[in-house]
Every structure is written in structure tokens, then in C-alpha cells.
Amino acid sequence: MDDPTREWYLAERPEGEPTLDSFDLRERAAPTPRHGELLVRVRYLSVDPYMRGRMREGESYAEPWAVGDALQGGVVGEVVESEHDEYDAGNLVTGRGTWAEYSILDADDATPVDPTVADLPAYLGVLGMPGRTAYFGLLDVADPHPGDTVVVSGAAGAVGSTVGQIAGLNGCRVVGFAGTDEKTAWLTDDLGFDAAINYAATDDYRTALDDAAPGGVDVYFDNVGGPITDAVFTRLNVDARVAVCGQIAHYNDETVPTGPRKLPSLIATRATVEGLLVGDYAPRFDAAREQLETWVRSGAIESRETVVEGLENAPDAFLGLFSGDNVGKQVVRVAE
Secondary structure, three states: OOOEEEEEEEOOOOOOOOOHHHEEEEEEEOOOOOOOEEEEEEEEEEOOOOHHHHOOOOOOOOOOOOOOOEOEEEEEEEEEEEOOOOOOOOOEEEEEEEOEOEEEEEHHHOEEOOOOOOOHHHHHOOOOHHHHHHHHHHHHHHOOOOOOEEEEOOOOEHHHHHHHHHHHHOOOEEEEEEOOHHHHHHHHHHOOOOEEEEHHHOOOHHHHHHHHOOOOEEEEEEOOOHHHHHHHHOOEEEEEEEEEOOOHHHOOOOOOOOOOOOHHHHHHHOOEEEEOOHHHHHHHHHHHHHHHHHHHHHOOOOOOEEEEEOHHHHHHHHHHHHHOOOOEEEEEEOOO
16 A cells, blocks of 8 residues: 555653653654555554553553654554465554554454454454453453442543442442542443542542442452551451452552552451453453443443544543543544
């Protein structure tokens, strides 16, 4: 294919919160797929909080980008050229690509998309990496039991909103933290959360938790860290389970802040705290996708995406994650 493509690159390593100067949009010739690869016209691309760690130099749970690298993430789009027997031009697929109009995908890691199950952006949210993270993080790491009280921070995001709904399907009482009245209303009115706390409207998270979770906390799914997590740790029940998925409150910190020291409380509660990386569950991705598709198709789980228009606005969409602009999954529409 001879058409050019626009693609975003890392321009510099940000100090603190990234700015638009951290990104560089360039035009280049569209790449040519090699054996086992697909050239995909990107319809939607995903921006995710974990990408902030990839902008740092040094160790992270995701491999860091070098300055000058093309930015990478989940995409969903249409196959333009296929060098793999299982895919033809015109197929809709999702996989790991670049922030670009045309991107190369490894066909072995790509997944077909069925638009009769859900709209395309859902394959970057509830039916993509965030949905799998919620599925394995809650069911495998946090191990909820019917009657448990499950508290979710970042509950109006792509992962948190799915966690809360799966917890509800498992007979749990579900409490979510979110940052606006619109988000808390969405959690309780649409997604079936039993209670929701607007963290921006209260300075006393402990009292808010006492009202929303009077029986204490059996499971905490942590996407945020910071003062919310400090408060939840004081309300953990005996044998509570904490799944640490993200710490977005600290992703732009240049030094790790020292908060209240909560480890002594784990002695009395015998609580378990475990981090999770969804990639560890790769052999079971197909099973998770099938179950999530069943729930979405039946209406048992709802999803929502905040769509930012235009590849040129991808950095703004990414930066919006840190100011809470999104409800549900934040995606960028690259092409119709």
C-alpha cells in the first residue's frame, strides 16, 4: 500500500505529569506486513494509565519506550493487507498496534471482532484488556464470596466498572469510589452498584466508607492508591483480600510519597494483598473473552466508552485519564 500514515512518537521523557510536548506526530509511509503480520486501518485506539510507566526510563511492569519510539497500545480496525492464512482483507480485528492511522499487528496475537456482540470500542474496554484485567483480578486474585462487601476505587473507569458488575453477579455488595456525581449516579443507577462515594465531594473517606459499607470491607480492588487506599485499609475485615491493579494517583510522582504505614493492620486482619498483571493469564484469555461476551450479549454487563475524535487528539485523550475526564473506557476514534 502506498498511502502515507500519521503516527505518534515519544518526544521526551516527561517529568511529573506529561504535557503535549511529550508527543510528536509524524507522517510516514504505511508499513508493509511481513509473514505472519496484518496491516490494519485503525478505527479506534486505546489510551490507558499504565502507558505513563512506559514513558519512564528504567524498570516498570511494562517495557519502557525509548525516546523516538512509536507509541503502542490496543487498537481495533480493518485488515487492509494480510500475510496470514487465517485473516483476509476486510476482516475486523483487535490487537496490539501503534497510535497510527495504519498499524502492523502480529496475527497470532490478534483477535477477530464481532460487531454483532458489541460496538467496536468495546473491544478495547470490557471485551479487551481492561475487561480481562477485571475478570482475572477479581475472580482469581480477590476471590469474592456471595455476601462479601467489595470496594472498588476508580470504579467509573474501564476496569473498575467491570469489576463492580462482575462482583454483583457473584452476589456481593458493591461500593465504588468515583470523582463526580455523574459517575456515581452511573454506578448505582445503571451498573447496579449498591453504593458509590464521590471522593471529590468529601474529605472524610473513612466516614463515607462507614456509611456505604457498614459491615466493613471483605474485598478491595485498588486502581488508584493514595488517600482512598489509606482509608480502605482501616476498614478491612478479617481475611480480607486486596487486589492491587493500579496506582494512578502516583503515576506522575517523581518520588514515591510516604503515606500512612498500614502493614501493622494486616496482622490483626490477616488480610492478603496481591498485585496483578493481566499478562500472567494469557493462556486463559479465550475463556475470559467468551464469558465476557456472554455477559455483554445478555445485558448482564454494560459498558461505556468516552470517545475522543481524531488521531491528532490522542495525547489529549491520554492526559485526560489523569484528570478524570473519562467515564468508562477512554478511546480515540481514528477513522469511521
